[in-house]
Amino acid sequence: MGEVKKGFERKWVVFSVIMGVFLGFAILLAGQEALHATDTGEFCSNCHVMNEVHDSYSRSAHASITCNECHIPQDNWFNKYTFKAKAGITDVYYNTLGKEDIPNVIHPNSGTQEVVDQNCKTCHKTTVSSIEHDAKEKCISCHRGTPHGKGSFKTSDFYEKKEFEVFKVE
């Protein structure tokens, strides 16, 4: 009797281990996918407050990289995900319980400004280190159009010619 039991248990152990490893991989992959997907413009632009910045970004020279490649720290894993988590939770709060607290005009806070500035310098390390760049405090002090600028601050639907109702004159 004892021998049958032992064999039964071992099969389950092996099965559980294999399943566990398999599930572990799946969760890891899904997690990675989710982490990446929540970096992209496609995800961020689901909220209307992001319309103008998404529009200008997708028409910019930086359209091929994700939002978070600029907007969250890229130096190490820990900084990256604590910043991302904090920002994400803040956004969720403001769009649910804190709707009354959203200001009329949203500006990047100093944390974001620092992160973005650092990311410019990291990607463009070669340029920044070989050409003098000490005239101003922030990269965007001069490079104002990057990548949400180009001066319009409006989505492209503002500039499409349409038919409008007009008082008829001869």
Add this chain to the structure above:
Amino acid sequence: MKVNAKHLLFAALSALSLSLAACSSEEAADKKIDTGLSESVINNEEFKDKFPLQYESYMLNNEDTQDTKYSGSVKRSKYDHDKEPYLPILFNNYGFATEYNEDRGHTYAVEDVTKVARINDVSVGSCMTCKSTAVPQMIKEKGDNYWGGNFRKDIVPAVEKLGHSPIGCSDCHNPKTMELRITRPSFVKAMKETGVDVSKATKNEMRSYVCAQCHVEYYFKSSNKEVTFPWSEGFKPENMYKYYTKEKEAKTFEKDWVHGVSGAPMIKAQHPEFETWIEGTHGKNGVSCADCHMPYKRDNGKKYSSHQWTSPLKSIEDSCRTCHSDKTAAKLKDRVTEIQDTHMKALHNAEHVSIKAHYYVNKMITLKVSEAKIKEAQELVRKGQWFWDIVAAENSAGFHNPQGSMDSLRVSTDESNKAIQLATEELVKKGANLEEVNSEIEKAMKKVYDEKDNFKKKTHAVNTYFTNQAPPMPAPVKK
């Protein structure tokens, strides 16, 4: 930390909104509206329940106590010492010398136009054009009988019968679809003369066009008193002056009035915000009227356009720092003040020179200088006044186009000084005592300035030394 209901709610909401965000892809901006209202609605209150946020902000136009350094929405007389105290001289023999107030909110439009002393028993229907939501219907139904009809006898009763509102929703929006629309034909016609078909426009353009239906220079065409904009030569002061010169030479429109001090045929300029803006920095860069004067606001997460039309200095954060976010509100306000201070100083100076020009021409007439020289001087006076009035009548105190406004004032001072120079040559030939003339001018100005009754100020502009040069007004033509 004990986990309570609020934490669980927050966690659940987080999960829900995350999944919704990841899954949804709808664009709310594309949704079409159908209010269920008839397209002929003209009463503002019909929109109250359907668009409470916009309506509430529109009702804020009733606020008329918060003043700004210049212009503003407080109904004070323009003759006040801190504004333009010598207007009773400069508009002498015209309604604007009797009563001329700073405009206030759109909600007061009908009340203020019916009560102002410039409206009298011979005023025409055109005067109602930019005040009432019933006007588009009136124009369609009455045509020329609207423009030339009697304001007090025909038009006021008619608009009241239609259940009108002061300038409001239906003037800019189709009541059914809420799409922006143009309801004033004068704007359509005038833009056509500049080569623009306004029926094909962008949303960005419409956000200025709806305002440009009224915030423009205009005159009443002689033939049928139709509201007409002088734009066929362009939008700049010199373009519009060229238009009026052509009209004068063709004898189709000579003047708005004859000046009491100089006898000159004068044009009155009116609120050319659109023309000024379009030639200025913001206009040239596609910043529409609504961008600054109807800033987006949020109420509990809902985005809407504020319909309180007033100085953007009252909403610097929402009006200016959307784009100029690199500056603080205080710095932006300082910059605006700097522009406006410089502008108003130049305006007052141009007005002073213009006053002197009027009085010098008056002296030419009383000392019987030749007709030809008088006419020449009067043309310079007319031109000099046009170039400062087209700036003074505008409500941004220079902000909509600082350089363009200064240029206009430069031309004004130039032309008025030419008149003074011409007059001086002739007066010297006649042996006039110029010191006496100048001191009499100062005396008259002081009397106007010191007079406490606004309605009486104009009476001090002409006196025994500077006699009235305007022919008696002809009896009103009975229709």
